[in-house]
Amino acid sequence: MTSELVDRALVEEATKKSGLIWVRGPGAASRALWHSWHEGAAYVVGDGPGEQPLPGLADGAGAEVTVRSKDKGGRLVSWAAAVTELEPGSQAWETAVGELKGKRLNAPDGEAMPERWRRECRVLRLTPTGVTAPLPDGSLAAPPLPTPATTREPVPAGLPRLLFKRRRSASR
Known part of the structure; x- marks a missing residue:
């Protein structure tokens, strides 16, 4: 009983204080998601234009x-x-959106955001089941997920001259 209470307290405090959580749904890779902790659960919003993807997360399913x-x-x-x-539009949805709205950074539509979420996004509640996994012995590092982002370009030819010029003039 005591270890269950300690685990529950650890889950709540750690999740509350962390800006990102890594969530893995069945058959999907782990994704970093911003969230809000409220009344014993983590809430996430996504799957709409300009919002975070929620791959593998479905109503009634589990997640890690x-x-x-x-x-x-x-x-x-x-x-x-x-x-x-x-x-x-439900009371639970309104409460969750009220909490999430304050955590959403750089929203393109400001105060109209909750209405856009109502039309185009999903709001999910991730409720702890009481099961915590033991910490792994080794690294669980994985290669990055595919992305349309590109690698960095070669350094422009004039850049070293500009950098060294600034250093010399700063030291004078």
């Missing part, structure tokens, strides 16, 4: 949530979650 340390970046705890999709 990994929480990292905010200051060191290392894994603190991994916990199993029950996924529930909230009905747009």
Whole structure:
């Protein structure tokens, strides 16, 4: 009983303090998602234009949530979650959106954001099931997911001259 309470407290405190959680749905790769912790669960919004993808997360399914340390970046705890999709416009949805709205950075539509979420996005509640996974012995590093981002271009020919010129003039 005592270890269950300690695990629950660890899950809540770590998830509350972390800006990102890593979530893996059935058959999908782990994704970093921004979230809001409220009333014993993590809430995420996504799957709409300009919002984070929620691959593999479906109503009634499970997910694995990994929480990292905010200051060191290392894994603190991994916990199993029950996924529930909230009905747009319901009291639970309104409460969750009120919490999420304050966490959303750089929203393109400001105060119209909740209405866009109602039309185009999904809001999910990730409720801890009480099962925490033991910390792994080794690294679980994986190659990055495919992305349309490009690698960096070669350094322009004039850049070294500009950099060295600044250093010389700064030291005078």
